[in-house]
Amino acid sequence: MENIVISVAAPKGGVGKTTTAVNLTVGLALKKKKTLIIDVDPSGYCSSAFGYDEQKIFGNIIDLYKHTKNVHEVIHKTELSYLEIIPFERIGYEDEVIFNKLTLDKSILRLAIEEVKPNYDYIVLDCPPILYGTTVNSLIASDYLIIPIKSSKFSLEAVQKMMTFVKEIRKSENPNLIVDGLLLTMYELNTKASFQIKKELYRLYPNQMFKTAIPKNTSVAESTFYNKPILLFDANASASKAYANFVDELIDKHETSNLMSISGFKNGDFLDDDSNSEHSTSFSQN
Numbered sequence: 001m002e003n004i005v006i007s008v009a010a011p012k013g014g015v016g017k018t019t020t021a022v023n024l025t026v027g028l029a030l031k032k033k034k035t036l037i038i039d040v041d042p043s044g045y046c047s048s049a050f051g052y053d054e055q056k057i058f059g060n061i062i063d064l065y066k067h068t069k070n071v072h073e074v075i076h077k078t079e080l081s082y083l084e085i086i087p088f089e090r091i092g093y094e095d096e097v098i099f100n101k102l103t104l105d106k107s108i109l110r111l112a113i114e115e116v117k118p119n120y121d122y123i124v125l126d127c128p129p130i131l132y133g134t135t136v137n138s139l140i141a142s143d144y145l146i147i148p149i150k151s152s153k154f155s156l157e158a159v160q161k162m163m164t165f166v167k168e169i170r171k172s173e174n175p176n177l178i179v180d181g182l183l184l185t186m187y188e189l190n191t192k193a194s195f196q197i198k199k200e201l202y203r204l205y206p207n208q209m210f211k212t213a214i215p216k217n218t219s220v221a222e223s224t225f226y227n228k229p230i231l232l233f234d235a236n237a238s239a240s241k242a243y244a245n246f247v248d249e250l251i252d253k254h255e256t257s258n259l260m261s262i263s264g265f266k267n268g269d270f271l272d273d274d275s276n277s278e279h280s281t282s283f284s285q286n
Contacts (some may be wrong), residue, residue, distance in 0.1 A: 003117045004254060006180060007142040009127035009135055011165070012158035015150040016185030019220060019230070020243075021126035022049045024146075026231045027247030029083035033121040036075070039088040040109070040134035042096050046126040047087035050078050051227050060089045061134075064112055065102040071112040079232075103133040106173070110141040131165050139166070140173045144180035149201065151187050151194040156201070180253075183246065184213035212246040214239055 008021040025037040039046035059074035076085050125138040149155045188194045215238045223233035231240050
């Protein structure tokens with residue numbers, strides 16, 4: 001098993017990005033995959049999901065960029081033995097402006113991740129819904145990108161924008177970045193709008209859609225209120241079962257691609273967004 005760095009990003013808020021990053025890492029940890037989640041979103045919602053507030057944070061991503069702490073000094077434990085977190089302490093607008101200037105040094109996050117990468121099976125970054133700052137830094141440091149998509153017309157436009165941005169990152173900063181897949185979130189089964197969005201996504205990106213879709217589920221909002229990932233808040237909720245299936249799909253995908261790589265195939269042969277491969281995944285609703 002190779003050590004993998006994955007960014008979870010989308011240039012639009014409200015698509016389940018943080019929920020996906022959080023529950024992906026929880027699911028990986030429950031599968032006994034040594035996992036680190038890095039919160040690079042100034043909103044700090046990812047950190048809150050694990051119960052971290054400013055009183056409990058003894059070092060965060062800002063300290064890395066300011067060079068006041070090294071990467072090992074900002075890693076925090078979670079209630080899961082296989083999962084650790086580098087949190088982001090919530091900051092105000094003025095501090096965020098200052099922080100964005102610090103992110104102009106694109107090497108800081110990449111070097112920090114390279115230092116700890118051998119210690120983890122998976123490192124997952126929860127990015128802000130913007131295409132600059134820590135999102136750029138995260139994509140430079142990542143092997144793969146997961147794009148969550150809410151079942152709406154505007155999310156379709158966001159995916160196209162993200163794909164264009166990925167091409168620019170590949171050209172200028174990280175030629176090895178691979179779009180791991182597009183994940184449908186807040187999917188409403190048996191609604192015409194959701195079906196049409198799904199159909200269009202499969203037409204545009206037939207080889208990059210995850211088979212799993214995350215259903216719209218009120219339990220997710222409840223878990224957020226109690227600062228708990230849905231997988232730990234209610235394992236029987238429909239969204240929990242879907243995220244568990246998504247984790248299984250992702251692990252299987254990477255373990256299979258790793259075996260193919262060892263056999264002489266490249267991951268990009270199967271995952272590049274410009275590919276015209278006949279291989280296409282079928283959709284299954286969870």
